[in-house]
Amino acid sequence: MTGSADTLVLWEALAGASPVLAGAALLHAGGEAPSLAAACDLPLAAAAAMALRQLRQRCGDHLDTLAACPSCGARLEVLLPLRQLDEHASALPAASTVGGRTVRSPTTRDVAAALTTDDPDASLRASCVQLDDGVTEHERAALLAVAEDLCGAAALSVRVDCPDCGGSSSVDVDPVALLADQVAMDAAQLLRDVAGLAAAYGWREADILRLSPARRAAYLSMARGRRR
Ligand SMILES: [Zn+2]
Known part of the structure:
Protein backbone atom coordinates (compact mmCIF):
# COMPACT_ATOMS: atom_id res chain seq x y z
CA MET A 1 0.00 0.00 0.00
CA VAL A 183 1.74 8.27 6.48
CA ALA A 184 0.49 11.67 7.73
CA MET A 185 3.70 13.28 6.44
CA ASP A 186 3.50 11.45 3.10
CA ALA A 187 -0.20 12.34 2.75
CA ALA A 188 0.39 16.04 3.53
CA GLN A 189 2.97 16.21 0.73
CA LEU A 190 0.62 14.41 -1.69
CA LEU A 191 -2.29 16.72 -0.85
CA ARG A 192 -0.07 19.78 -1.44
CA ASP A 193 0.92 18.38 -4.85
CA VAL A 194 -2.70 17.60 -5.76
CA ALA A 195 -3.84 21.09 -4.69
CA GLY A 196 -1.04 22.70 -6.71
CA LEU A 197 -1.74 20.70 -9.89
CA ALA A 198 -5.52 21.01 -9.61
CA ALA A 199 -5.22 24.80 -9.24
CA ALA A 200 -2.78 25.06 -12.15
CA TYR A 201 -4.37 22.69 -14.67
CA GLY A 202 -7.86 21.88 -13.36
CA TRP A 203 -7.07 18.13 -13.25
CA ARG A 204 -9.09 15.74 -11.08
CA GLU A 205 -7.59 14.31 -7.88
CA ALA A 206 -7.83 10.69 -9.13
CA ASP A 207 -5.97 11.57 -12.34
CA ILE A 208 -3.23 13.45 -10.46
CA LEU A 209 -2.75 10.53 -8.05
CA ARG A 210 -2.30 8.16 -11.00
CA LEU A 211 0.71 10.19 -12.26
CA SER A 212 4.13 8.88 -11.24
CA PRO A 213 5.94 11.02 -8.63
CA ALA A 214 8.44 12.10 -11.32
CA ARG A 215 5.68 13.36 -13.65
CA ARG A 216 3.90 15.15 -10.81
CA ALA A 217 7.12 16.92 -9.83
CA ALA A 218 7.81 17.91 -13.46
CA TYR A 219 4.28 19.32 -13.98
CA LEU A 220 4.47 21.14 -10.64
CA SER A 221 7.74 22.80 -11.55
CA MET A 222 6.25 23.84 -14.92
CA ALA A 223 3.20 25.28 -13.16
CA ARG A 224 5.46 27.27 -10.83
CA GLY A 225 7.49 28.51 -13.81
CA ARG A 226 4.29 29.63 -15.52
CA ARG A 227 3.22 31.72 -12.52
CA ARG A 228 6.48 33.67 -12.41
ZN1 LIG B 1 19.11 9.30 30.63
Missing part, protein backbone atom coordinates in the same frame (compact mmCIF):
# COMPACT_ATOMS: atom_id res chain seq x y z
CA THR A 2 2.64 2.54 -0.94
CA GLY A 3 0.92 3.91 -4.08
CA SER A 4 -0.34 7.50 -3.88
CA ALA A 5 -4.05 6.66 -3.70
CA ASP A 6 -3.34 3.90 -1.14
CA THR A 7 -1.35 6.34 1.01
CA LEU A 8 -4.37 8.65 1.22
CA VAL A 9 -6.70 5.72 2.07
CA LEU A 10 -4.29 4.62 4.81
CA TRP A 11 -3.95 8.19 6.12
CA GLU A 12 -7.73 8.58 6.39
CA ALA A 13 -8.08 5.21 8.15
CA LEU A 14 -5.31 5.91 10.68
CA ALA A 15 -6.03 9.61 11.27
CA GLY A 16 -9.70 8.87 11.97
CA ALA A 17 -9.09 6.00 14.41
CA SER A 18 -8.66 6.33 18.18
CA PRO A 19 -5.28 4.98 19.41
CA VAL A 20 -6.84 1.73 20.70
CA LEU A 21 -8.45 1.03 17.32
CA ALA A 22 -5.55 2.20 15.11
CA GLY A 23 -4.10 -1.32 14.67
CA ALA A 24 -7.48 -2.73 13.66
CA ALA A 25 -8.05 0.22 11.30
CA LEU A 26 -4.70 -0.56 9.65
CA LEU A 27 -5.57 -4.26 9.20
CA HIS A 28 -8.96 -3.34 7.73
CA ALA A 29 -7.49 -0.72 5.37
CA GLY A 30 -4.81 -3.24 4.34
CA GLY A 31 -7.42 -5.81 3.36
CA GLU A 32 -6.66 -8.27 6.19
CA ALA A 33 -10.25 -8.14 7.50
CA PRO A 34 -13.62 -7.48 5.79
CA SER A 35 -14.71 -4.97 8.44
CA LEU A 36 -13.30 -2.94 11.32
CA ALA A 37 -15.23 -5.19 13.72
CA ALA A 38 -13.59 -8.31 12.24
CA ALA A 39 -10.17 -6.61 12.41
CA CYS A 40 -10.70 -6.07 16.17
CA ASP A 41 -10.57 -9.88 16.58
CA LEU A 42 -7.14 -10.24 14.93
CA PRO A 43 -3.99 -10.41 17.15
CA LEU A 44 -2.29 -7.12 18.04
CA ALA A 45 0.91 -8.65 16.67
CA ALA A 46 -0.68 -8.87 13.20
CA ALA A 47 -1.24 -5.10 13.21
CA ALA A 48 2.32 -4.51 14.46
CA ALA A 49 3.74 -6.76 11.74
CA MET A 50 1.72 -5.00 9.03
CA ALA A 51 2.77 -1.55 10.31
CA LEU A 52 6.43 -2.62 10.32
CA ARG A 53 6.16 -3.99 6.76
CA GLN A 54 4.61 -0.71 5.62
CA LEU A 55 7.31 1.32 7.42
CA ARG A 56 10.05 -0.78 5.77
CA GLN A 57 8.53 -0.15 2.34
CA ARG A 58 8.39 3.60 3.01
CA CYS A 59 11.59 4.17 5.03
CA GLY A 60 13.92 1.17 4.49
CA ASP A 61 15.24 -1.17 7.19
CA HIS A 62 15.94 1.57 9.77
CA LEU A 63 13.93 4.51 11.07
CA ASP A 64 15.26 7.52 12.98
CA THR A 65 12.96 8.48 15.79
CA LEU A 66 13.04 10.38 19.09
CA ALA A 67 12.34 8.95 22.53
CA ALA A 68 12.63 10.22 26.11
CA CYS A 69 15.15 8.45 28.39
CA PRO A 70 13.01 6.61 31.00
CA SER A 71 15.62 7.45 33.71
CA CYS A 72 16.43 11.14 33.17
CA GLY A 73 13.97 12.31 30.53
CA ALA A 74 16.67 13.38 28.04
CA ARG A 75 15.61 13.39 24.39
CA LEU A 76 17.32 10.48 22.66
CA GLU A 77 17.74 9.81 18.97
CA VAL A 78 16.87 6.16 18.41
CA LEU A 79 17.61 4.23 15.26
CA LEU A 80 14.87 1.60 15.09
CA PRO A 81 15.86 -1.71 13.46
CA LEU A 82 12.64 -2.08 11.43
CA ARG A 83 13.70 -5.36 9.81
CA GLN A 84 14.49 -7.03 13.16
CA LEU A 85 11.27 -5.77 14.73
CA ASP A 86 9.31 -6.95 11.67
CA GLU A 87 10.85 -10.42 11.88
CA HIS A 88 10.06 -10.60 15.61
CA ALA A 89 6.43 -9.44 15.22
CA SER A 90 5.83 -11.70 12.20
CA ALA A 91 7.08 -14.75 14.11
CA LEU A 92 4.78 -14.30 17.13
CA PRO A 93 2.30 -17.17 17.46
CA ALA A 94 -1.42 -16.36 17.30
CA ALA A 95 -2.01 -18.91 20.06
CA SER A 96 -0.27 -21.44 22.32
CA THR A 97 -1.59 -24.69 23.75
CA VAL A 98 -1.06 -25.63 27.41
CA GLY A 99 -2.34 -28.98 28.64
CA GLY A 100 -4.89 -29.17 25.83
CA ARG A 101 -6.18 -25.66 26.49
CA THR A 102 -5.64 -22.76 24.09
CA VAL A 103 -4.17 -19.40 25.06
CA ARG A 104 -4.80 -16.70 22.43
CA SER A 105 -2.66 -13.70 21.62
CA PRO A 106 -4.38 -10.47 22.71
CA THR A 107 -6.58 -8.69 20.17
CA THR A 108 -7.80 -5.10 19.85
CA ARG A 109 -11.18 -6.19 21.28
CA ASP A 110 -9.40 -7.67 24.35
CA VAL A 111 -7.45 -4.43 24.92
CA ALA A 112 -10.52 -2.20 24.50
CA ALA A 113 -12.46 -4.33 27.01
CA ALA A 114 -9.54 -4.54 29.45
CA LEU A 115 -9.15 -0.74 29.48
CA THR A 116 -12.62 -0.39 31.01
CA THR A 117 -11.66 -2.52 34.05
CA ASP A 118 -9.81 -1.64 37.29
CA ASP A 119 -6.81 -3.84 36.43
CA PRO A 120 -6.33 -3.73 32.64
CA ASP A 121 -3.17 -5.90 32.63
CA ALA A 122 -4.80 -8.73 34.58
CA SER A 123 -8.02 -8.43 32.56
CA LEU A 124 -6.06 -8.61 29.31
CA ARG A 125 -4.25 -11.78 30.43
CA ALA A 126 -7.52 -13.36 31.59
CA SER A 127 -9.26 -12.58 28.28
CA CYS A 128 -6.61 -14.60 26.40
CA VAL A 129 -7.37 -17.75 28.41
CA GLN A 130 -10.52 -19.86 28.42
CA LEU A 131 -10.93 -20.79 32.08
CA ASP A 132 -13.64 -23.35 32.83
CA ASP A 133 -14.65 -25.00 36.10
CA GLY A 134 -12.36 -27.99 35.47
CA VAL A 135 -9.20 -25.88 35.66
CA THR A 136 -7.10 -26.43 38.78
CA GLU A 137 -5.29 -23.57 40.52
CA HIS A 138 -1.99 -24.91 39.18
CA GLU A 139 -3.28 -25.11 35.59
CA ARG A 140 -4.81 -21.65 35.91
CA ALA A 141 -1.45 -20.17 36.97
CA ALA A 142 0.33 -21.93 34.08
CA LEU A 143 -2.25 -20.68 31.54
CA LEU A 144 -2.04 -17.09 32.83
CA ALA A 145 1.78 -17.22 32.72
CA VAL A 146 1.61 -18.18 29.02
CA ALA A 147 -0.94 -15.39 28.46
CA GLU A 148 1.46 -12.95 30.11
CA ASP A 149 4.23 -14.06 27.74
CA LEU A 150 1.96 -13.61 24.71
CA CYS A 151 0.83 -10.15 25.91
CA GLY A 152 4.42 -9.13 26.67
CA ALA A 153 5.73 -10.35 23.31
CA ALA A 154 3.12 -8.23 21.50
CA ALA A 155 4.61 -5.10 23.12
CA LEU A 156 7.76 -4.23 21.15
CA SER A 157 10.73 -2.42 22.67
CA VAL A 158 14.36 -1.58 21.89
CA ARG A 159 17.37 -1.06 24.20
CA VAL A 160 18.84 2.44 24.18
CA ASP A 161 21.94 3.88 25.86
CA CYS A 162 21.56 7.40 27.26
CA PRO A 163 24.67 9.63 26.90
CA ASP A 164 23.27 12.07 29.51
CA CYS A 165 22.83 9.71 32.49
CA GLY A 166 24.82 6.73 31.21
CA GLY A 167 21.82 4.48 31.74
CA SER A 168 20.71 1.71 29.43
CA SER A 169 16.99 1.17 29.24
CA SER A 170 14.25 -0.25 27.14
CA VAL A 171 11.99 2.09 25.16
CA ASP A 172 8.56 0.97 23.98
CA VAL A 173 7.98 0.98 20.24
CA ASP A 174 4.47 1.47 18.81
CA PRO A 175 4.80 0.60 15.11
CA VAL A 176 1.20 1.56 14.30
CA ALA A 177 1.69 5.07 15.78
CA LEU A 178 5.02 5.43 13.93
CA LEU A 179 3.35 4.41 10.68
CA ALA A 180 0.48 6.86 11.32
CA ASP A 181 3.05 9.69 11.70
CA GLN A 182 4.91 8.65 8.55
